[in-house]
Amino acid sequence: MLSSMLVSGLITGTFYALMALGLTMIFGVLRIVNFAHGEFYMIGGFAYVLLYHSLGVPIVAALPAAVVAGAALGWVVERLLIRPVYAEMGARQQGRDEYAIIVTFALSILLIAAMTKIVGPWSLQGPRLIDGPPLLIAGIRVSPHQLAALGIALFFLLGTLYLLNYSLWGRQIRAVAQNRSAAAVMGVDVGKVSTIVFATAGGLAALAGALLSNMISPSPDVGAFPAIKSYVIIVLGGLGSPLGALIGGLLLGVIENLGAIYISFSYRDTYGLVLLVVILLVRPNGLFGEMRREV
Amino acid sequence: MSDLIVVEDLTKRFGSLVAVDGVSFTIGEGELVGFLGPNGSGKTTVLNMMSGLLRPDAGRISLSGANVGGMTADRIARAGMIRMFQLTRIYPEMTVIENLLTAGFALGLDKRQATERADELLADLKILAYREAFASDLSGGQQKLLEFACCFMKAPKIALLDEPFAAIHPTMRQTLADYVRGTNAAGQAYILVSHDMPIVIDLCPRAICLAAGSVLADGPTDEVLREPAVIEAYLGPNHS
Amino acid sequence: MAARVSSLRRPAAPTSRTQLAIALLMLAALAPLPTLGLEIYWQGVVITSLYYAMLATNWNLLAGYTGLFSLAPAGFAMLGAYVTALLWTYAGVSPLIGIPSGAIVCAVVGLIIGILTLRLSGPYLALTTLALAEILRVIALNSFDITRGEIGLEVPALFSHQSSYYYMFIVAVGCLLIGLHWLLGKPCGLYLRAIRNDETGARARGVRTVFWKVFAFTISSGFCGLAGALFAHYVIIVSPSIGHLLVTGLVMSMVVLGGMGTLLGPLVGALLVNVSSEYLRAAGDYQHIVFPIIVIVFARFCREGLVGRIAMMFNARAGVNAARGSRTTEVLASS
Ligand SMILES: Nc1ncnc2c1ncn2[C@@H]1O[C@H](COP(=O)(O)OP(=O)(O)OP(=O)(O)O)[C@@H](O)[C@H]1O
Ligand SMILES: [Mg+2]
Numbered sequence: 001m002l003s004s005m006l007v008s009g010l011i012t013g014t015f016y017a018l019m020a021l022g023l024t025m026i027f028g029v030l031r032i033v034n035f036a037h038g039e040f041y042m043i044g045g046f047a048y049v050l051l052y053h054s055l056g057v058p059i060v061a062a063l064p065a066a067v068v069a070g071a072a073l074g075w076v077v078e079r080l081l082i083r084p085v086y087a088e089m090g091a092r093q094q095g096r097d098e099y100a101i102i103v104t105f106a107l108s109i110l111l112i113a114a115m116t117k118i119v120g121p122w123s124l125q126g127p128r129l130i131d132g133p134p135l136l137i138a139g140i141r142v143s144p145h146q147l148a149a150l151g152i153a154l155f156f157l158l159g160t161l162y163l164l165n166y167s168l169w170g171r172q173i174r175a176v177a178q179n180r181s182a183a184a185v186m187g188v189d190v191g192k193v194s195t196i197v198f199a200t201a202g203g204l205a206a207l208a209g210a211l212l213s214n215m216i217s218p219s220p221d222v223g224a225f226p227a228i229k230s231y232v233i234i235v236l237g238g239l240g241s242p243l244g245a246l247i248g249g250l251l252l253g254v255i256e257n258l259g260a261i262y263i264s265f266s267y268r269d270t271y272g273l274v275l276l277v278v279i280l281l282v283r284p285n286g287l288f289g290e291m292r293r294e295v
Numbered sequence: 296m297s298d299l300i301v302v303e304d305l306t307k308r309f310g311s312l313v314a315v316d317g318v319s320f321t322i323g324e325g326e327l328v329g330f331l332g333p334n335g336s337g338k339t340t341v342l343n344m345m346s347g348l349l350r351p352d353a354g355r356i357s358l359s360g361a362n363v364g365g366m367t368a369d370r371i372a373r374a375g376m377i378r379m380f381q382l383t384r385i386y387p388e389m390t391v392i393e394n395l396l397t398a399g400f401a402l403g404l405d406k407r408q409a410t411e412r413a414d415e416l417l418a419d420l421k422i423l424a425y426r427e428a429f430a431s432d433l434s435g436g437q438q439k440l441l442e443f444a445c446c447f448m449k450a451p452k453i454a455l456l457d458e459p460f461a462a463i464h465p466t467m468r469q470t471l472a473d474y475v476r477g478t479n480a481a482g483q484a485y486i487l488v489s490h491d492m493p494i495v496i497d498l499c500p501r502a503i504c505l506a507a508g509s510v511l512a513d514g515p516t517d518e519v520l521r522e523p524a525v526i527e528a529y530l531g532p533n534h535s
Numbered sequence: 536m537a538a539r540v541s542s543l544r545r546p547a548a549p550t551s552r553t554q555l556a557i558a559l560l561m562l563a564a565l566a567p568l569p570t571l572g573l574e575i576y577w578q579g580v581v582i583t584s585l586y587y588a589m590l591a592t593n594w595n596l597l598a599g600y601t602g603l604f605s606l607a608p609a610g611f612a613m614l615g616a617y618v619t620a621l622l623w624t625y626a627g628v629s630p631l632i633g634i635p636s637g638a639i640v641c642a643v644v645g646l647i648i649g650i651l652t653l654r655l656s657g658p659y660l661a662l663t664t665l666a667l668a669e670i671l672r673v674i675a676l677n678s679f680d681i682t683r684g685e686i687g688l689e690v691p692a693l694f695s696h697q698s699s700y701y702y703m704f705i706v707a708v709g710c711l712l713i714g715l716h717w718l719l720g721k722p723c724g725l726y727l728r729a730i731r732n733d734e735t736g737a738r739a740r741g742v743r744t745v746f747w748k749v750f751a752f753t754i755s756s757g758f759c760g761l762a763g764a765l766f767a768h769y770v771i772i773v774s775p776s777i778g779h780l781l782v783t784g785l786v787m788s789m790v791v792l793g794g795m796g797t798l799l800g801p802l803v804g805a806l807l808v809n810v811s812s813e814y815l816r817a818a819g820d821y822q823h824i825v826f827p828i829i830v831i832v833f834a835r836f837c838r839e840g841l842v843g844r845i846a847m848m849f850n851a852r853a854g855v856n857a858a859r860g861s862r863t864t865e866v867l868a869s870s
Contacts, residue, residue, distance in 0.1 A: 027658075033661065035661070081831065081835070085835070097602075097604070098598070098602065098604070099834055099835075099838075101604045101658070102787065102791060103831050103835070105606065105784065105787065106784065106787065106788070106828075106830040106831050106834070107831065109781060109784040109823055110823070110828060110831075113827070224780070225669070228670075231662040231665065231666060232662075235662060239658075266677045267673075267677065269670065269673055270670045270673065272666065276662075277651060277663075280659065280663070281651065284654070
């Protein structure tokens with residue numbers, strides 16, 4: 001029982017990490033929190049479900065299309081809403097924070113309302129990736145669909161982390177995250193890096209939405225909780241730390257699952273807040289957080 | 296002379312970079328000390344730690360015998376160690392007088408005292424005409440003067456000035472230098488970070504030179520400037 | 536002789552007595568409407584607008600004056616409403632005690648969250664309040680045995696006539712604005728604005744930034760709770776929908792549209808947004824599409840909002856006069 005709950009916690013955590021990784025990357029390079037992150041997730045879920053059900057697009061095409069939809073949304077948001085302001089406000093962090101919170105929060109409400117207008121307030125269950133009888137692996141029952149979803153999520157999660165650490169692209173992102181102006185001086189195209197990060201984050205969140213659409217049917221406001229969980233995770237892991245997002249995601253998944261058996265199932269979504277309070281109390285910079293440049 | 300400031304073995308690392316490496320010095324009551332050093336030698340970082348905005352990795356800082364190590368920045372300011380920033384920090388969407396009153400109230404003045412003091416400072420620094428203007432409407436140099444004035448709403452025990460003379464017009468620079476000289480004569484202690492040698496030579500009887508995070512020289516200004524190590528730090532190893 | 540007086544970037548005087556006067560005049564103009572035959576339905580719309588104006592004014596104290604971003608104004612309103620509802624339902628406590636209790640509970644929760652998050656610099660307050668708001672809502676939804684979930688709890692009415700609520704909310708908003716104006720005229724008002732302008736600078740010059748941030752967040756949370764509790768006894772049913780994030784979104788649009796950091800802005804914004812919401816709702820629930828778009832456009836192109844923009848135009852003219860030699864601005868309006 002315990003070990004199976006642990007494993008299922010790790011599985012949930014993988015999807016959380018997928019969301020949180022993008023969010024923390026955005027914070028790393030732009031120093032803002034994207035409050036519309038849950039809506040990237042929602043768009044991914046709906047793109048996948050609607051392409052499959054309404055247009056009959058096969059799953060192998062619908063899934064990548066969902067990722068592309070999320071990435072495109074991220075790209076547009078960065079270019080249209082974030083970048084111009086970044087250029088204008090320059091070093092004035094306060095004005096930038098204000099703008100970013102207001103705009104991304106408004107965007108989140110706009111996307112929810114627009115989606116409600118388009119598809120209605122109902123939820124639509126997504127198709128399974130693979131059909132088949134449940135398998136028994138190490139005493140745990142998993143459906144082939146869950147296994148496939150997990151595999152894809154892990155692939156993208158680890159792939160992104162690998163690229164972040166070992167590719168030129170990743171080195172540029174890390175350079176910008178460390179010191180934006182220094183990176184610009186060294187010839188990194190900071191604007192382009194920001195767009196890429198936003199698009200990547202959008203794509204990863206959309207992927208999570210699509211992969212989970214069979215287990216959690218997307219509705220226009222489905223993104224709220226995944227988003228809140230990723231906020232907890234990025235604080236837990238340390239704002240801007242990709243490794244922190246991975247570990248934090250897995251940790252939250254496990255804690256929620258343990259809480260669900262030992263405390264109460266119907267309140268499992270609230271354990272994140274408790275965890276958040278504990279982190280803020282004992283380790284406000286998060287597990288892998290560093291002190292930020294202050295003056 | 297009794298010791299106003301005692302700094303011992305101050306150290307700060309940023310990742311692998313040791314920005315400040317075991318810096319120690321003492322400053323007496325009423326002293327005016329120039330802080331020299333090439334770009335990136337750690338002057339601002341020392342000031343940040345002294346004013347409580349950055350936590351040192353090691354070392355002790357005391358003000359009038361009291362350890363300010365664990366104090367928050369605002370408490371240090373109220374205890375009488377106040378600083379001016381290298382990149383001007385004023386309240387752009389508040390008027391000049393509001394900027395000054397905020398500082399005055401925070402340091403414990405009442406309304407009448409604060410208003411009087413503010414007008415006095417604005418007159419001394421020759422920016423009284425801008426009293427009601429929004430700080431964002433001032434020129435860069437005037438903003439520096441305003442920030443400078445904010446530090447003196449209530450005479451601090453020591454003022455830490457980070458490049459107050461950079462990028463301001465010679466006449467304003469003179470105004471500022473005169474103010475520093477005048478108050479110092481009346482017993483006001485200063486640390487003055489500056490790259491402007493003539494002003495440092497002119498104003499500061501004593502200088503401390505940092506290089507790569509360590510104290511290279513500490514003594515009478517003319518002697519410090521004659522030290523070969525200081526010349527080398529400023530002009531590169533192949534000079535002379 | 537003032538500097539570059541024609542600059543259009545001149546911000547609105549945030550503690551302006553003129554703005555308070557206009558706000559009070561607006562409320563005074565609203566007051567006689569029920570006796571002049573304003574329909575019950577539209578009385579309700581005004582009451583809701585005034586309730587929103589209370590939330591918006593409190594959000595403005597944080598966002599517009601102090602530079603803090605809470606995403607829980609609706610969450611605190613819901614918490615305040617549930618406190619008085621639960622006290623009534625399970626202990627028979629009168630609303631006269633229940634309503635202030637709601638405010639106090641919210642202030643205490645605000646104090647705790649404030650102490651936890653405001654010591655840190657970074658987006659912690661926004662993140663934590665968002666989580667808090669949603670999680671309180673889920674708890675209210677899921678604790679069916681206690682809260683009756685979506686159905687909600689019934690609470691007693693305070694008055695038998697709608698118009699009494701109407702007057703009550705007018706008085707409440709008036710008091711809130713007068714109180715805020717008084718507060719902003721104290722040194723505390725300068726500290727809060729200094730924090731929004733440059734927190735590090737304020738700290739380095741002796742302002743106890745953490746204390747004042749926590750202070751602002753605590754009173755703002757308390758007053759949101761008060762607004763929610765009052766509203767609860769008007770709608771007579773307390774359900775989780777009071778705390779929906781969409782409500783926070785509306786409150787945000789009111790402040791951004793009306794003018795962040797202006798005394799009058801939230802009231803103007805609340806009336807504009809809530810009254811036009813009625814039409815947008817009738818036209819097919821477009822309010823949650825239209826207002827976010829307006830917010831984004833305003834945040835991008837008109838950061839000072841309607842009231843701020845108008846005040847700037849007046850100030851620019853006053854500035855020209857100042858250039859000619861005489862100008863007296865209000866420094867500390869209350870003095
Ligand atoms: N918060 C920080 N994070 C990382 N590195 C920092 C930080 N603050 C300072 N540094 C580094 O520490 C070193 C010392 O910086 P500091 O600002 O103290 O120099 P300085 O002597 O004031 O230089 P200048 O004369 O140019 O003002 C520099 O290499 C700088 O890049
Ligand atoms: Mg420096």
